[in-house]
Amino acid sequence: MWTWKIFGEVELATLRWEVEGVKELTELTSELVGLRNDVSKRLRTANDVQIGLLEAICRNKIKTIENDFTNFQDQFIVYEERLNNFLTKWFGPQVRFPDLGSQISLTLYYSSLSNYRDSVRSLLRDLGRVIEDRRSRANNLIGITVSLITLLVAIIAILT
Numbered sequence: 567m568w569t570w571k572i573f574g575e576v577e578l579a580t581l582r583w584e585v586e587g588v589k590e591l592t593e594l595t596s597e598l599v600g601l602r603n604d605v606s607k608r609l610r611t612a613n614d615v616q617i618g619l620l621e622a623i624c625r626n627k628i629k630t631i632e633n634d635f636t637n638f639q640d641q642f643i644v645y646e647e648r649l650n651n652f653l654t655k656w657f658g659p660q661v662r663f664p665d666l667g668s669q670i671s672l673t674l675y676y677s678s679l680s681n682y683r684d685s686v687r688s689l690l691r692d693l694g695r696v697i698e699d700r701r702s703r704a705n706n707l708i709g710i711t712v713s714l715i716t717l718l719v720a721i722i723a724i725l726t
Contacts, residue, residue, distance in 0.1 A: 587656055591675050594649060598682045601641055605689040608634050612696040619711060622704040628697065635693055642686060649683065 612631045621627055656672060 587672070590652055590655075591679070594645075594652060595679055595682065597645060598679065598686060601638065601645065602682060602686045602689065605638050605686060605693060608638070609689055609693045609696065612693060612700065615700055617700060617703040617707060619707060622707040622711075625704060628700050628704065631693075631697055631700070635690070635697055638690060638693070642690060646683075649679070 608631065615621070615627045615631065653676070657676075
């Protein structure tokens with residue numbers, strides 16, 4: 567591994583980036599793409615959940631989606647920590663690139679990675695909104711059902 571000293575700061579050797587950096591970036595990207603695909607699938611599944619009286623009472627499908635959402639959030643938090651470590655390692659204050667081309671390529675890689683990260687963050691927000699919508703629908707359905715039963719009992723009491 568070659569490094570040069572410039573004004574007391576460590577310069578990033580192109581060879582080090584090509585061996586270590588690209589490998590780490592590829593791993594981060596593939597992990598993020600997998601997470602995005604998983605969240606997207608769960609979002610489609612959550613949108614397909616129909617809230618009937620049985621689901622409003624038991625909430626089995628809603629609980630499953632909530633658990634998946636929590637797991638996805640945990641995975642995303644761990645991912646963001648790894649991404650921050652990556653950025654510190656390759657963009658830290660001591661890092662200097664030997665040429666402009668290396669710096670531009672890393673900046674483009676990071677931009678692509680940031681777009682994927684923002685996409686996953688957006689999908690997670692959407693999934694949270696869908697879960698909240700399904701909970702509200704279930705609560706409303708239970709409220710309407712209880713109100714109708716109360717009304718029916720009152721009508722029967724009046725008629726008898």
